[in-house]
Amino acid sequence: MTVRVLVVDDQEIVRTALRLVIDRREGLSVVGEAGDGADGVALAVALRPDVVLMDVRMPGMTGVEATRRIVREWPGPAPVPRVLVLTTFDVDEYVHAALRAGAAGFLLKNSRPEQLAEALHAAADGEPVLAPTVTRRLIDTVTALPPALLSTAPVPASADVALTDREIQVLVLVARGLSNARIAAELGLSEATVKSRVNRILTRLGLENRVQAALYAHQAGLA
Template structure:
């Protein structure tokens, strides 16, 4: 299956470079481009990509607002595209706001081509693109952002009775930034089983993606110490 990508960036040279990198990778194809958030929303509806590769700092409608409109107010037919946000700095507050708006992860603009390809495939598969080394920092920064920058976030349920013990284990590992493959290795499960259980966790908790699951686990006191912490 070929993953269709919509490339969104206000700089033409960046869009061209991204297109060249993406189209040289097997199983990836650029279905269109957009120069701002308004175009991104319109072309996402028209082209129905699997993944929107979204810059966050653009004139007019920003990547944050475009992400919110695509993910939370999807007007088009078919499944909602996954949004993977692009940034220059991994602590950009607007990137974190975009994640809260429903993006499945973020990617640095100086990432290697193979990392970009892997991130796009992971995003298309519903996985969050968050390195374990920055997961805790991400959670800390997002929860400290001013409310005006944040989309409403799901509050933790009074208890975790909606989840089985195994699903809670999966949720904890998702919150630590582990991929499905890593979770499968940790728990002795197949990757397909992990993917199914992650989907059940999201459905039962009413969450959109793994980033929201990580935030939920943090608020529920499940996440524990982040990578590199005692």
């Protein structure tokens, strides 16, 4: 199945470069481009892509707000597109805010073409797009952000939700940035079982994605 991608960036040269890279990869196709957040939201609703590549620093509506509107206020039929935020720096506070708003992960603009392709496929499959080292730095930075930036989508307070011992083990490994395959190898489970457990954890905790699960684990003192 071909992964349909919407590219949102205020720089035309960046959009052109991304289109060239994506369209040359098997199983990937750019279905539209937008130059700002507002147009990105409108095109996401109109085109219903599988993944939105979203720049965070744009004039007008930022990528953070556009991400929130797509993920949390999706007016179209399911499924909701996955959002990957794009940044020049991996310590950009706006990227972290976008992740809190429901983005599935983030990419650096200097990522290699094969990394971009892998990330798009992973996002479409519901997998995280964060390396373990980036996950650790992300958690440290997000927890130090000013409340104003965190207020767009706080991690739900679900202290009253009891997870099983196995679910806690899985949650801790998710917080370390491990993929489903690596978690399966670590715990001696099948990848399908891990995927099912991760989905159940997200549902029980009222979380949107694995990034929020990592943040939850950190705030709960598990990671």
